[in-house]
Amino acid sequence: MRHSWIYGLLWLPWFCGAIHGETGFDPPTSFGKPSPLPLPGSLNVADYEQQLFEFLNRRHYKALGWFYDKRVRDTGPYLNGKYYGTHPAVSIYYSPEIIDWLVAGKQDAIPDGAMIIKEQYEPPAARYEGLDDDELFAHLSSWTVMVKDAKSSHDGWFWSNPAKDQQVVDNHQYPFDHPISGFGIYCVRCHASTQTKGATNEFTFASLRNIKGFPGEPLLFRVDDSWRKVTDHEEPVGAEIPEDESNAGLLVGVEQLAADTSHPRCSNSPHPELCQPALSQEFLTLFPSIAARTRDQVLYFPPVTHDWVVRRPSSEQQTQPFVTSNQCMSCHAGLMEPFGPTMFVPTGEHAEYGSEGVHLSPYGEWRWTPMGLAGRDPIFHAQLESEIELMREDFADDPEQAKIHVDNLVETCLTCHGAMGKHQFTLDHGNSSGHFGMEHVMLASNDPQSQSDKDWHYGALARDGISCTICHQMQPREQPADDHRHYLEFFLETSITGNIHVGNANELHGPFKDEEISPYSMEHALGFKPKFNPYIKQSQMCGTCHVVNLPIVDKPLAEGEEPDELIAAEQNPLFKKYSHHVEQATYLEWLNSEFENEFNPDNPQAQTCQDCHMARDYHNDDLDLHLENIETRIAAIQDDTFPDAENLVDQKELKIRHRKEGYSRHNFRGLNVFLLEMFNQFDDVLGVRKYDFMTGSTEDIPHAIADFVHQARNDVATLTVEASLEGKELVATVDVQNKVGHRFPSGVGFRRAFIELLVVEKPGSTKEQIVWSSGRTNELGVLVDAEGKPLSSEFFAEHPTENTQICQHHHEVITSPEQVQIYETLLHSGKHKYTTSFIHGSDVIKDNRLLPRGWKAEGPGPALRGEFLKATHPGPMAKKDPRYTDGSGSDEVVYRIKLPADINRKQLEVRAKLYYQAIPPYFLQSLFETAPNGPATQRLHYICSNIDLSGTPIENWKLEVTSAKAKVE
Known part of the structure; x- marks a missing residue:
């Protein structure tokens, strides 16, 4: 590890002279010793947390002589009993590499291993005036930590938010809590708003004015006296804090601090109750080909906690267009008070974390749609097992051909249902290095953020469904200049059955014009620059997966039979020897309707796929909530609605517009309530987290079901x-x-x-x-x-x-x-x-x-x-x-x-x-009788035989x- 504090001594004489000449202030000449911790990317997260949490709880950073803030300070105002800080009250410790960087004018990149540790306390900071260090530490509630490891992610930082006395938790156990540590954690949502002009950009708000031993004073925020008032659940709290540590008014947990800041309530997220199976004997009698099974006898999907793929460093990004949705969730999920609600409509009297309401963010609604669940869809996986079984029967006399055909078929199906994994696999390996198959889909590392074994990320990407960076990367293929056909004919020949075309891997495309968006934070956080492209508003984009052209394997072409349009559109040479049929034709059906606008662009009756399946209104009869138009921001970042901070980029770069119109929900609603109810009742088996980490909402699935039912009954x-x-x-x-x-x-x-x-x-x-x-x-x-x-x-x-x-x-x-x-x-x-x-x-x-x-x-x-x-x-x-x-x-x-x-x-x-x-029923019977020994089929049989539909819309x-x-x- 680089001992930057030693190197810092080489330029200290110059710096000291410059500072003394301007201010009369003599800066210190030693910044402490660096952290002994290994780089976080060299270990799995749990092993690194084990060392990090001990380092924090024993306060080793203080023993190393690290510099720290002049005093506990607020990160926002405290008014009328409410705190408006981005963090709780903080006192920050800086490893010597950070001080080196600050003193040197932030010119070079911060070296790996550098750390910033925020000690966090119940706000406001005025509570802690006059306390000595031991008294102060007695009231510490939590930390937020940054550790530099540039090779592990685009932003180059490992983030952690443990509570005091935090122990390592296995997040892969039900209910699959969101991790509190890792690369690509939601902290980037705010830290991406940083920039220091003429200096290296390092995602930190750190400033020498805050640090003891350097000139200047920290930013001040208005704090009234409302914090002094006695509430029903607190002991009196005054400016002078008694030495008696039994003062309960100061010992507030992370859960309360989170409610008072912009942070999710990491350590106290709601835990759903595990649904109890309700075995139906009638179902077993009707479908007897598979015997009753218990929960522990079925194949579980890897938990969603394994689905974690971050953006790699800039040098590797041209071949990495895809990341998992949790990288987008940070900014495109709902935001609660004090800086919200945004993309969330409260239905009660409160709007803090965990309050009742409807989550209308892109991530929050997409998560509970057939697109968001496509990679884990238990019906699809059972159907695929049936197709595999039938294919093997077709080639029972030739096992080698059976395997070849099965491998190609599975890859074809996963082109949509495991889209990101399959397409990333093809980018990495080409078309001649094996097939993307179910063995990849089920890959799960004990450390989903591991940088050492890249194969795990194919499974993580595949299970994330039709995710953000699939649709927002898609572009129309360029038609050759000598191809004079209508573009539709070219599209149908080259771009259906999930054969997507990805544009610039460092761009994501959306419906708003470039001059109407603020790209800085996204580009800084992930290396993706948001750009306007009208294609994302066109039905043809949806047609890529919603026209499915498949071979009929028991109907090979007759000798001399001319290939038709469907065979010409087949991308896999193996399948070109078979007749084909259009297995799904939804986009084609739309084209042949009064709603199309691709043959008749001026059609007054036109409605695209997006017009219907990405609603701009919201109606929930049970909640008596009816919004004809949704007004909201489309992202939550540290913008001009947050308190001031050091090192912010110019405010014009952070203008997230409050849109009075044009906000399209990502509800992608259809009628498959059956699928949503399966995930609602068997979240453990299917590996999903039912509560929303960013808002604390526990009602996202019921609200999605209500939305589907509303469409069924009205549209x-x-x-x-x-x-x-x-x-x-x-x-x-x-x-x-x-x-x-x-x-x-x-x-x-x-x-x-x-x-x-x-x-x-x-x-x-x-x-x-x-x-x-x-x-x-x-x-x-x-x-x-x-x-x-x-x-x-x-x-x-x-x-x-x-x-x-x-x-x-x-x-x-x-x-x-x-x-x-x-x-x-x-x-x-x-x-x-x-x-x-x-x-x-x-x-x-x-x-x-x-x-x-x-x-x-x-x-x-x-x-x-x-x-x-x-x-x-x-x-x-x-x-x-x-x-x-x-x-x-x-x-x-x-x-x-x-x-x-x-x-x-x-x-x-x-x-x-x-x-x-x-x-x-006939479809279920076909599945259960065709592949009764298949683990996915047995899983679906278990779910269907135990699901309780009483009182539901189905x-x-x-x-x-x-x-x-x-x-x-």
Whole structure:
């Protein structure tokens, strides 16, 4: 370790003369001894903390003769019983390297191993006037520590915030508390606002004016006498503090200090209770291919505490475009009082850390979306196991080919669901150095911040889902000058199925123009310069992952068969020998709707993906909270709303605008409440932290679910019902109108929606009764007949007389309780059996998902053509229904019902409901029977068999979308 205090003596004679000449002050000539601690990047965090905490608790830094502040000082005002400091009251100790650097005018980089240690006390500093050092230390509550290690991160500092007597805690144990030490900790949020003109920028507010032995006085802040008042929970506190250390008014823990400053409450974060399993015997009976398991028998995901990838030093950044979301969380999560609330709407009387409210920050909402959870999605991982198992069966006679195909398939799937890990792996190794697979996704180091074993970071990046630096890095590919096709054709050939194109690795792109943003803090903190780029507001960007083109592995191309558009778009040479299908077509569906604006930029009806899925309003009926427009800042940094500090960059560089409009939430809402409820109840198994570290909020998942439900009930579809009597028949006409800008349902093919229609007799004095029904389910979401027995179509039973499987066709007229209008897509494999496999769906047997308004058979323009246009067309039955295909985005179903003779027809009411299922029973059965021995499949079976849906919006395994009723005329 460099002994900088010795080298400092070489220039001290000059410095002493200069200072004495200007001020008459003679500076000291020795700055103490350096820290004996190793560099933090050379150990794992826990091992380093073990040494650091002992160093702090034994106050070794004082014994080393380090320089320290003139006195305990405030970091902000104290007014009317409230403290407005960035830290509690502090007294800072500086290792000799820091003093060297300050005395030398901050010209060279601070050497590794240098330390700054803030002793922290309950504010205000006036409490401690007249105390000697031992008395003062008795009242110390915590430290914040900076240790220089330039090779370990972009900012070059290790940060720690331990309480007094802090012990090392294993954060990888439930509930996965946010670490209090490490590189890339949230401290950078404020320290990135530093700059000293003409000097080396070192993320510190340190100044000689604060330090004993040097001229000048620290910054002063207004402190009134409100701190002297006795409260219900304090002993009297006066200016003179008695020697008796039992004075409880001074012994305030870190949790209270955090509430009084801008710091999260590191040492007292809320701890959720572990949800208890509620094993369903009915579920086990319905899905018997996997036996019941206990919690400790399933495969757990590595905890989120392992997902920690910081920005590397500047020399390595051109090949590192991706970091984990916790690096963005520091500034783009909510901020509470005293400098907030920002990106957080309190719903009670308080707004300090942990208060009730709605967290509307980019990080806070993204975290609990299918995008934020994509890397840990238990349904995806089980589906992938099924695909692997089927692939191995396809190549049972050739294990080598089976492995090759499986490796390539897994990498294809992880291109989106493990996006950052996969793309970073490709950047690091190229396409010829193995495949990115599940073995990478599950990698987890005991020290996620380790710099010694880089392989761990692939798993951390992959599990972080469709994260910040994926979307904010994406750019359109440049079309070759000699390619004169419409750009859409080039895009579909080169940039779908997750094949993203990353621009400058040191830039992140957003929707605000360069002159409307303040890039300094982000660029200083992470080496990413925020830049305006309109692409991030375009639906085509979303199309990169929301058009999925996959091979049909049991349908190889026939000899001499010409490749079509889909094969041309296949990026993997191995799969070009197979026929292909568009497994997901959401972006294409939007293009073929009245909402598109890429063929018709001036379309007055246009709504992009972002317009719908990144809302600018907020509505929560349970909280009676309705915001038509969200006004807020989009980041929380040490800006002009904070108290003054040394070494701040010019205020014009810190102008985080309070935006009256244009703030787009990162709620990415859809209808997959099932997925969110799994994470809500099995957070330990899935490895997530349910509380928000930056705000203390414990309600982010329930609020996300409420947001999804609000969308389902208000923005997805409408129903109208008309009912009349025609002779002995009741005729009910149900009209379903799709309100979304793509099919409903859209996305993966196993989603479905269905109509429940009930004819109810409502006598005046007796209990109402159901006279006739279609579309009812049991408690597991299985469609049943009038007697409550599962319909034979639910699991595609073999037809008793025909060599087919039974399904629900697209119905224009329904006459039987065993007929149900289900909006879904059903595919046959090459064996002419129904399949849920994404790579075996060779023939579309049914696709009557509701089309969007404005759909046209010929499409929106000639650039959307061939198989891509065909992917927006309905299936063979629905396309024959003129009402369904009229471009209105609606469907009409007529129910002709023969009524029992003993029914009072004047007391009849017809009720219709539209339900949605993200994971229908037949899909779960397929997963559980295809790969019953797979650990991900067994994990999903455990979750589904133990989840408690009672009282949730998805009780009985279905989500109500809309409803209507009519009296019989």
